[in-house]
Amino acid sequence: MEDNETFRDKPNNLDETGKSRKIIAKQPKGKWYLRRTYFAWFCILFLIIAPLIHINGNPFMLFDVVNRKFSLFGNLFFAQDTFILALIMLVIVVFIVLFTVIYGRLFCGWACPQTLFLEMIYRRIEYLFDGNGRNNSKKNQEKKYKALRLIGKHASFILVSFLITNVFIMWFTGADKLIKIMTSPISENQLGFMFMAGISLFYYFVYAFLREQICTFFCPYGRLQGVLLDSKSISVIYDYKRGEPRGGRNEGDCIDCGQCIAVCPTGIDIKNGSQFECINCTACIDECNIVMQKIKKPGNLIRFDSYHGIETGNHSIANARTYAYSAVLLILVFILGFTVSKRSSIDVSINRMPGTMCQEVDSVTVSNIYIVKIINKTNKQKHIAIKLMDLQQGKLEFTSDISTLDAEVSTQSVLMIKLPKQILKGHTTDLKIGVFEENELITVNTINFIGAQN
Template structure:
């Protein structure tokens, strides 16, 4: 190959030698794999829209309430006290992505990544519908501003803005819940001006990404494409060109590749898959469908471009499992099992008892010393719990600020109490005391705190 032919390794394909943007005009894809991706994308989009409205035990299926430090994942509620459990879940997810990438390449990017789904299955489909396929779009963009061009661009970008705003509001429901979102919609926007401004800004970012920045998110911003250089090996299944079957290229040569460049014309990032694995490739399968059409026309077997590993093409070796896959699988299994154990065995309530800041001990006339404490109890069950706090380690009494301790299901109880301990029970200026939280006279949790005395 000449140096010019190898320039694809020097810079992203959508950038010229001076570093300027080159717009990619991809041909509208069609075929078996594209239909499969479309159906899968519809399922993911429906799931994304429906999640805030689905209820499990009167709670959203998924809620990421960062402001209140409350997270609901498939009906299971995690509070700030469950950070360790959430960290295990996130680590398991990251390891799953790593294992999946090692085995199946960037299939996440082509099939499940929100950037790909929104761009390819929503925004590009609108673009194809209004402006036509790649040749018509290129001609329209390069041509003068006629009435037809103004009409088409206005209609397209108007729909893009509307969809960007709708996307922002759906994402908002994932963080606030559908009930709170409905309240925000009904209220005058002046009451939530800061939130309204944030929504407009985020919508503007979405509009800019899918109208102008587009595939550069994958080729220039997303770190996942660069990770594949570390994660992939010769056993990883990726969208591959069968060079043993396709070379030498050309209609008069012996190889099956007729060098028609149809695989390039349909690629949303503009690469030539025949050059091998590249960071711009998102494994979207568009080139597979297009090449199979050419193979059908030329009466050759499909699969010149297909899902395959380097070892499969070179040696006919089809197995994807190796020592690295097995090692990742074992680590993932251990960590996820630990997550399941910690989740199942976590206490039904989470108690925090801390001395009230800024207050010292109090000497009382009945020969007792008192300290004031702040009490917080989080109920992690779906049942209302009447609770009682008792002192386990010493003789003494507790005076609550209220008359009862009833914690609603998935609720939080906060109160203040005073602990009185006789002086003869105290041997130092700082004494460790232990409290017990009881539900119907059954001890369900203990908590230790410090008692300060003269």
């Protein structure tokens, strides 16, 4: 590695004056690029299809933040499912930490939507209009076509940005709402169309101009690498033991040809060691392997490995931290699975009406007033009955009919419970209220009933 560490003074995509420097990377070529292409298209198709397909009548994926309704793998969740949603967030965070500790920034190069769309769509459009850096065919074209190529490229960028915006909106509104917006006249949905145009322009700006700056300057996950990675984390790494001293056929295997830099989408030199700009895209692995093949040296001078692996030759990814994170993740996934499986399809909360205590109805009866809130978390109409589980002598009176619940709606009613004084068990009595659907008990709520002892 270089003794001169000036490359750490500033990000590679800034010049000496602090202005951004455009990085024009050569198109990668090789087995890792092919694998990445297949995986990327699988991810892109998932992003497009997930909100479109339905399971049990629910979208496979939906994050309807406005209506506080979420669908994960066809299971509907509402704002009231805060515990489950918080648990899901916790599992995701632990998974990201665990995954990063073991595999470094692999997610960035292989599954992050920023990289997927940039590398697989926008850059390929650019290769089409400007050439891919592997041949000079486009550069040799007549100058008069330059303007046309520029217009064609940016028009394609804008069109793709608009399509990506539609996919993005679909994840938050659902496909049906998006189709409704798209098929209605603009005058009926001016705000929606303005929002759509704003997001499309934002994506165009990001993918046409900002590009790798999102990964190096804006992305918080990239910044986390410094604290999450250790010497045993797997990442794209240059085998300095084999490569150095570089520069000639009789020294180390690296001939300092610079091809690994030419192909890097963030423009860094991986030979300088681990850098926060590296998104683990593997382009430099492929490119160096082409060079190694040409000079008849073994491949994988740059490869997936760890510093520990290069130093000791031990390539195992197992260590105490990996085991600890895996155990925590397994426990969380188990709790999550258990909680989801026990989750009721109807959510009922019964709370005392604020400011009320008990009322004497007559000389032998006491009443308490409650607010009942019920949410039907399914996409089917439900018919329910609410009954006292014990103290059968009591009476429940609702101010509105809540026995029929439409799909995915919440409703509420005022509930008055009347109990004979002689059955009360002191100042407060615990009451169990059962919610039945077609005579099947689906949930039980325990509430306090306040009343004077007989």
